[in-house]
Amino acid sequence: SLPTAMRASYALPGVFEPVTCNGRVLVDGALVNPVPVSVCRAYEQPLVVAVNLHYDLFGRAAVIKHSAGELVVEKDAPRPGQADTGHQSRETRLGITGVMVEAFNIIQDRISRARLAGDPPDMSLQPKLSHIGLTEFHRADEAIRLGYEATMAQIGELTRLQTVLA
Numbered sequence: 001s002l003p004t005a006m007r008a009s010y011a012l013p014g015v016f017e018p019v020t021c022n023g024r025v026l027v028d029g030a031l032v033n034p035v036p037v038s039v040c041r042a043y044e045q046p047l048v049v050a051v052n053l054h055y056d057l058f059g060r061a062a063v064i065k066h067s068a069g070e071l072v073v074e075k076d077a078p079r080p081g082q083a084d085t086g087h088q089s090r091e092t093r094l095g096i097t098g099v100m101v102e103a104f105n106i107i108q109d110r111i112s113r114a115r116l117a118g119d120p121p122d123m124s125l126q127p128k129l130s131h132i133g134l135t136e137f138h139r140a141d142e143a144i145r146l147g148y149e150a151t152m153a154q155i156g157e158l159t160r161l162q163t164v165l166a
Contacts, residue, residue, distance in 0.1 A: 014100040015134070034112045037121045046165045048121045049158065051147065054109040055126035101134050122161055125150045 008019040008026035019026045033039065040048045116124070127150035132139050151158070 012104060012134075015097060015104070030108060032111070033115060034108045035116055035121075037116065037119045040121075041119065047123070047161055049123045049125060050116070050121035051125045051127070052112055052116070053127070053129055054105065054112045056128045056130040105134070122165060123154065123158060125154060 004019060004021055008021065009028060010016055011018045011027045012031070013027060029036070034054060035050045035052050037048055037050050040050075125147070127143070127146040129143055129146060132143055
C-alpha cells in the first residue's frame with residue numbers, strides 16, 4: 001500500500017522503526033544509495049541532475065564541541081554528590097538519538113561521496129541544509145526555499161546541459 005511504502009521510505013534503524021512487509025524488513029533506500037544516480041541512469045534519461053543533501057554536512061559536525069562520552073548526558077546534569085537545582089541549561093547535548101543521527105549523517109556523506117565519484121551525475125545541486133536536522137519536518141518550507149535557491153543559482157548551466165544533452 002502507498003502508506004506502507006511511504007513509511008518504509010523514511011525508516012531509519014534507531015530513529016524511525018523499519019517496516020515489515022511480506023516478510024521483508026524495509027528501510028530508507030538512502031542507507032545504501034543516498035544519491036541514486038545509477039538508478040536514474042538505468043532509465044536512460046539524457047540528463048541526470050542529482051540533489052546532494054549531504055553536501056555541507058561537516059558544517060554541522062564542526063559545531064559539536066563535546067567528546068563522544070559527554071554527548072549522551074545533559075550539559076549541566078548534577079554530578080554524584082551535587083544537588084540537583086532543577087534548572088537545565090538551554091544547551092543540551094545530543095542524547096543517544098542525536099548521536100545516532102549524526103553517525104547516520106557521516107555515513108551518508110561517505111557513501112554519497114563514494115557513489116558520486118564512481119557514477120557522477122551530469123549536474124549536481126547542493127543546497128546548504130546542514131543547519132536543518134533530520135527530524136525537523138516543521139522546517140520543510142525553509143528546505144524547499146533553499147533547494148529552489150540552489151537550483152536557480154545553476155539555472156544557466158542546467159539550461160545549457162539540457163540543450164546539449166537533449
